[in-house]
Amino acid sequence: MPNQKNHKQALELPIFKIISQVATSLQIDAYVIGGFVRDYLLQQQVPVKDIDVVAIGDGIELANQVAKSLPLNTKVQIFKTYGTAMLLHNGIAIEFVGARKESYQTTSRNPEVKPGSLEDDQNRRDFTMNALALSLNTSNYGDLIDPFNGLKDLKSKRIITPLEPKITFSDDPLRMLRAIRFASQLQFKIDPICLDAINKNAERIKIITNERIVDELNKIL
Structure with a gap:
């Protein structure tokens, strides 16, 4: 399992550079989070089927602008209830969401959502191994963001x-x-x-x- 802090090699798919460039133009920070990062760190040789991107800002706008940077006919599905958007690129479903914090009522698993920081968004993840994030920002592209020692939990x-x-x-x-x-x-x-x-x-x-x-x-x- 890779030990280093930076994992640029995980972001070799061209789509990551496109997302990074678009996020930079929109002046927002963006990160890959969740299962893609987990599976990479576990060195699982599985085809990439989906990628989750969290934006510190408007995730839907990021998705729309990324779609415009891709070949014509790339459509964006928007789910306003959850503040998410998804597009399909080269057989990979890429979901975009603005970083958020959530609060729940005891009678429902549907949360009340407010804008938040990256750590707020990592807080709401189910497990530490799924809260691991890789930066898509030019200043620290590929850096692992791991506030909950998820890498340590993966190793153990x-x-x-x-x-x-x-x-x-x-x-x-x-x-x-x-x-x-x-x-x-x-x-x-x-x-x-x-x-x-x-x-x-x-x-x-x-x-x-x-x-x-x-x-x-x-x-x-």
């Missing part, structure tokens, strides 16, 4: 949440099933504190629709 094959597990799982109970899925797929161990929080929040799964539960279970099997 440990699944743990950025925030208190009871908060993370109560806010979005589907994450409990995601913990089990990642443990199964990656052969990782769920941290005992997380396991305890899963047991204590098991009843919260009732607020999740059956369709979402079945979808997550199918990914486990």
Whole structure:
């Protein structure tokens, strides 16, 4: 597993330079975050199917301007409810979102969303290994941003949440099933504190629709 702070070699796909250039022209910072970064650091030889980009600013505008820099007919799907946008490029689904912080009601997994910093956005991620980010900014292109020691958790094959597990799982109970899925797929161990929080929040799964539960279970099997 790569140890260095800078990982420019992870960003060899031309689309990353395009996003970087567009973000610079818009004077906003942008980062790759989530599964792409995790899988690269795990050195998993899997085809890239999706990339998540977080912008410190208007993620939808970034997506629109990136699409204009790509061949004609690149369409952007906008999901206003969640403040996200997605485009398809060379078979890769690229999702753009403005950095945000979230707060939840006890009766729903749909959050109230406010603009936030990169760390706010990393805070809201399900697990530390999925909160890892790579900079697309010209000043530190390829630098790993890891405020929660996600790289250390990857190396120790440990699944743990950025925030208190009871908060993370109560806010979005589907994450409990995601913990089990990642443990199964990656052969990782769920941290005992997380396991305890899963047991204590098991009843919260009732607020999740059956369709979402079945979808997550199918990914486990």
